[in-house]
Amino acid sequence: MGIPVAWSNWLLPRLDLDMRARTAANAGFATGYALAFGGRPNWLSARGFRYGLVSASVITAGYTAALAIPAVRNRMSELSDRAPDVPFVEWVTVHIPIGTVYSEELVFRAALDPLLDNTFGPRRGAVLGAATFGLWHIQPARAAGDSVPASVAATTLAGLVFGLLRSRTESAAAPALLHLALNVGGALAPRLAARLRRPA
Template sequence: MPKQVAVLVAANVLNNRIAPRLGPLTSAAATALLVAMARRSGASWEDLGFHRGRRGAAVGGALAAGVVVAYTAGVALPATRRFFRDDRALGLTRARALEEALLQVPVGTVLLEEVGFRGVVYGTLARTRGAATATAVSSALFGLWHILPAIDMAEANPALGRLASGEGIEETIEEIVEEIRHPEEAPPPRPWKKHLDTARVVVGSVVATGVAGVVYCELRRRNGLLAPSLFHTATNSLGYAFARLAANLPDNDSQPRG
């Protein structure tokens, strides 16, 4: 297991800090290496979650449709629309956004995370320690895996940092709108507060993705790897489309961005 974790850590650093655009290549190579290591240790394809394809497709497809409904509702409501406006997505050209949604997310992110955490880590531990231990360890590692992305997310979406600092949704939106309408009255920047908000976003992200990992593990246990993979892909890839949609809709007191 330490060797598998080392492969995941190396891929995480490469994808998030050293060569993000090469994420699909890095993730594909890391995935192949992890599968080879697991197979060499005696794991079967079923142990790794490569089974129940039809059932996984049906369940994963239904969950992906649910993501569309949830995102549509979130963007439609002014109170939650702000949290879809991620500068990482809005700063991309249309071609780059398509690359992220159709290549970087499915191959650079979901492939490695699902096969790595729900396939190899879960499958290896489930064989010797049982499903409960496999779920706990896999989900904890999955949460920690998101530390670097969470730091980037906090910088790209300040609204999340404000929400994580304990401010309610209404207060957060009101403060942001006031800063836009009266920038001269905005309080001076406080670096320490930014760092504190970032830390809160990171902790919240680790906890949230750890909990998501438990859900993904249960989906994998019942339906194979395809179900959580489709759900995971929809959750991440559709974010790019809905970020652009949210950017072109008005807030309570503001105009569309155009």
């Protein structure tokens, strides 16, 4: 449990890498962690894809509904642009899928969660895995200027949902698709809202 937390909050920030190198480093760390701890992502699970696509469609519908409501759309358009110093298309097609979704799902849902389930039982394991996932986000929250307690709480809750999907499907594909929809939607929605708000 301590290894991912130390990587995300201590070692990776001290490497002072740019976005492209950080994505490569995260993916390399995740792959090594999964190999070391017997991670079983089962990416090609048909059940995982079904659950993941349904979950992702719910999130997509939520973002679409939010954009359709003028008051919500106007509020979304005021959110700060969090795009890093890479082209936006590169961010949503490379860095979110690989640097975030692949890396985090491989570490947590494919490797750590099953290990904790086997050690502490499914209920305690789920809580411990989700809490570790929350703690993984301390430094990213600081770097983004977000509230650390709120970010840890939100990502812990997300970790519980992702872990439930993994346990139901025995695959990291389902939480990965949900995770991808959440993060890509969160990047796209404010930009779409800003464009829709502009006068013709």
